[in-house]
Amino acid sequence: MSKYAFLFMDDGVDYQTDPTPEQQKVYADIFKWFEVNGPKIVDAGAELQPTRTATTIRKSTGKVTVVDGPFIESKESVGGLSIIEAPDREAAIAIAKTWPGYGIEIREIVEQPVRKV
């Protein structure tokens, strides 16, 4: 078994203000998806607020600066994240394909060395 990060992607539409009936259905389906896949979810992670609430700390200029906005300007963005456990990449993809939302980026977790606490 391996751990995979599911980065739940947003298509750029702000769901939180006033969801349409279609959007509400997607939300309901997502809720069900979490119930169904609960046993496979090792860490529920978090649902993120939209990119308009983001703030980025930039160090590339040499100085440390705080700026409004996400680190990438694009229509699509990360809307949430959870950690899944699956036998292999193929199995993880199969789970991701059942996601009722816009899309998922799947990444393997880099296991940290076990350290004495």
Place this chain on the structure above:
Amino acid sequence: MRSLGDFDVAEEAVQDSLVAALEHWPRDGIPTNPGAWLMTTARRKGIDRLRRETRYREKVAQLEETAMPTSSSSMPDERLELIFTCCHPALAREAQLALTLRSVAGLTTAEIARAFLQSEATIAQRLVRAKRKIVDAKIPFRVPEGHELPDRVSEVLAVLYLMFNEGYLATGARGAMDRDLASEAEWLTSLLARLMPDEPEVLGLLALMRFNLARADARFDADGELVLLRDQDRAKWDRRKIDETFLLVGRFLRMRSPGAYQLQALIAGAHADAKSWETTRWPEILRSYDSLLMYGDTPVVRLNRAIALWHVDGPTAALADVDALAAELSGYHLFHATRAELFRALGRTADARAADEQALELTENPAERALLARRLARRSR
């Protein structure tokens, strides 16, 4: 739970009490009636939290209200909190500007829109988005702590500086407005100086603004046309304001904590002090620009330094420095206007004309366009 209206708050309050109990009990020994102790501290912490959250909600609501000065109940700390919140770095610069003008200076959305030549709808939307971010991301209403202050004060000064420049460069040819952005910026900076009297950069920016404003009456001629510093009638400068501003310069110099705005104020002061363009203390100005470059080596500062160099070492040396900036400043109208001035000083009239034409193509400000157009028209006669 009956005494606290909010379930979440109640739950968290009990949690907090348990944590507090774990901290206190080993030290003080277990109280004789632990249940009662828990409930009392839970109640106190719950009330504290409600009070904090209500205060937060009130402060967000305050962003809607008009100018702080008319609100006699506002304490200096609250106004400072408001300024730092409106200028929080997590907000985009445009949002900081609009929010500060609306919530601290009390301008209406219409007045802000007119000042920036944008639609009221654009400004209204910008304000709504900024307030939403404050709430959604939980930007706190607080005066930053000591170690955070330098960066946060810089942010506020950057907003006020931008506000001043927008106002200062835009007024005049456009006609009278209800509220003058440059004066607004000066007022806000003087408020900040009163609230933070020991911040030398705040005093520096205030002095810079006041030196510039002192020249206001000489900036436009009888026809409403822009007049360059070099050609201004210095009798029209507000000498009293200039003298008062030098007292401000004395104050920040005594603090011995130099900075970019203070240096710019010294440069403006050197000009304000001079009887004429020719008798200006150019070597002093050149030295100030050399120091200013250490705070930020930017092409625009180098361009302004070159003008000072012209008057110390002559136009040839200055032109060499200006030409070195071509790659970065070819899109900047003042780069070409400066080259034109230097070509004229060197007797290269054809080159001067070409540079003036390039400058005209690039400037957006109506008053500056008029000035450059006039200059070109004069030469073609």
Place this chain on the structure above:
Amino acid sequence: MSQYMLMFVGNDEWFEAQSKETLDKAMGGIMAWWDDLEKKGVIKGGEQLARQRTATSVKRVNGQMKVSDGPFIESKESVGGYALIEVEDLDKAIAIAKSWPGGDVEVRPVVEH
């Protein structure tokens, strides 16, 4: 108290150009940072993610979920890891993000239901 996600910006090219010594040293700094915040009770979760080029993306196209090799968004910069933190407000979150020993960090508030 509010939850924020810190997304640590990674750059595959930069990562692949570093020596093992540099990366090990960087990892040491990150472990120390993590341990310190865990001790303070600030960190609620977090992981290091495998590099962007190893990603698989699943995207809804015309109602169907299409699988493709590679990241969802084509870009030099990507999410290299994340930390879920719980702090009082954005200023506290920003202070923690500033102390991250690596590169750029995006701070996003979590949806609280």
